[in-house]
Amino acid sequence: MRIAIDAMGGDYAPDEIIAGAIESFEKLDKDDKIILLGPEALVKDKVGSKNLKKYGSVLEIVDAPEVIGMDESPIEAIRQKKHSSISLMARLSADGLADAVISAGNTGACVAACQLRMRNIEGVNRPGIAVVFPTFEGPVTMCDVGANISCKPINYYQYAVMASMYSKHVLGIASPRVGLMSIGEEENKGSDVIKKARELLKSDKNLNYIGNIEGRDIFKGKCDVAVSDGFVGNVVLKLTEGLVDGLFKIIKHELMQESLLLAMKFKPVMMRLFQKYDYHEYGGAPLLGVNGTAVICHGSSKIRTIRNAVMMSKKFHGQKINEKIREYLATTTVRGTDE
């Protein structure tokens, strides 16, 4: 398997990204290869002559002289910077030269490049980013968290199908319970588009659809898959990050007021918690619905994130998730318009 990694994406690029890529070799199979994209001289320098020699046969560097910044307008950047690491990465996949692509760079640009170059899986109207929340009750896959901010009913349905496939075949949940994000459990709650999405979800008996869920249910073990539009999903994702940070800050403050010793004793517990429930653990978020394996990593990705993203992309690819999505959508009778 050939895994292309954008060496220039993310707040800690290129150092942490490249280090993560190199560390991945420990767990990769013999015939796996990693392709690093970025300005060639810079990437070579960061990889170092020792590693270049050691991994010469399994590590390739593709020169991508342009870099798309984290705050650039995605569509324009993709149009203008055809030799950026993100653009070329998507192209490698489209041309059959990479089996998976991974980037911690500008999310919008990644989505745009993948959609433009790799195209959608047959039957998929719009791709969606799926994020896995590690909760006390088990992993919850939420889709979409930012690829598509104004959804049609069919998009919600397809996100449910795709995220279920992911939950089942990558996370190992036999029959993922699907909840539709709304503002009340009752059938009549939610906007018109949510109500229509609900009808589509209900009509497919092959989905384990459990009904509306509310914000609080994500962390209560009520569902394994949470479906939403990209706006709501993105708010959920970022709120979760901010709230967890804020809460630990508050706890630390309060513990230090109580006793410094108690605060010190709490620290290893907190570190363990961070490790267990940290999003870095899941590596990255798959862009579900494109023809290929695309993993979008958090902007603050470090070595561990990239290493985990590589392993995740292997599982995604190995489990043939895209083929399963294609087959499912070919046989379902649920149709919608996406005008």
Add this chain to the structure above:
Amino acid sequence: MRIAIDAMGGDYAPDEIIAGAIESFEKLDKDDKIILLGPEALVKDKVGSKNLKKYGSVLEIVDAPEVIGMDESPIEAIRQKKHSSISLMARLSADGLADAVISAGNTGACVAACQLRMRNIEGVNRPGIAVVFPTFEGPVTMCDVGANISCKPINYYQYAVMASMYSKHVLGIASPRVGLMSIGEEENKGSDVIKKARELLKSDKNLNYIGNIEGRDIFKGKCDVAVSDGFVGNVVLKLTEGLVDGLFKIIKHELMQESLLLAMKFKPVMMRLFQKYDYHEYGGAPLLGVNGTAVICHGSSKIRTIRNAVMMSKKFHGQKINEKIREYLATTTVRGTDE
């Protein structure tokens, strides 16, 4: 001041609600009165003969034989149950017989009853529920969290104005920084309606509008007021509840694995945290934009919540928030259509 309280609303009604109302008298002024609404015999029984005697001159009971359940469809319930505590409560305010109304009952029914009976403040297109998040960096007022799930641009603008008034005059924040909930800081991020709302917000130089905010910013001290539609706001509110619960569960579990003694020592810290940052502390959420003081409490309200809601309603009323909103909207040049 006459404060009408729905004795039948909430998971712990009528016991905790009535007890909270009675306890409020400790902090009320001499000329304040409380009106309890509910089936007369039941309410009298719960208040008890001792209290009936003690507070005879300042406690009134209004017979409301019907009760609206937490899961009833709001509009239908309000139409059919004209003698419910919620309907009569709103009517008391509309008829000038109560200066504030408080309910922990069916939120949708409360909003519907208040809108129907009390009408909107002149210049307000749609009321919004404002919730205060107690954060490490100070209280953040979010509006709307569930009254209006599909907003027009003008609604966002008015939520910003009304929540700013609340933040300034009730919470004491001199110049509240207003953020518009979106999925990225950049100007071009968000849906079309968000972009149009942004233009309205920007055009009013009297607002301290700071731009788009993301989910993570609410708990990071970036803004004092967060503006969103009722769908997104409701997801934020409920997610916060669920995540805080879930996180404390995880911490407890992890601490107990580490050492039982450590878990025990952590308990008082956690209890203090809960008290400080608990939503019960703020009593309830004002329904901003209706002609009157309406406070909607959480379904799980207990004695403390109701007591705090009473004090909050006094402050809201005393600060003449509604007059300030009316004056502000009469002079602003920002207009929108709400067709």
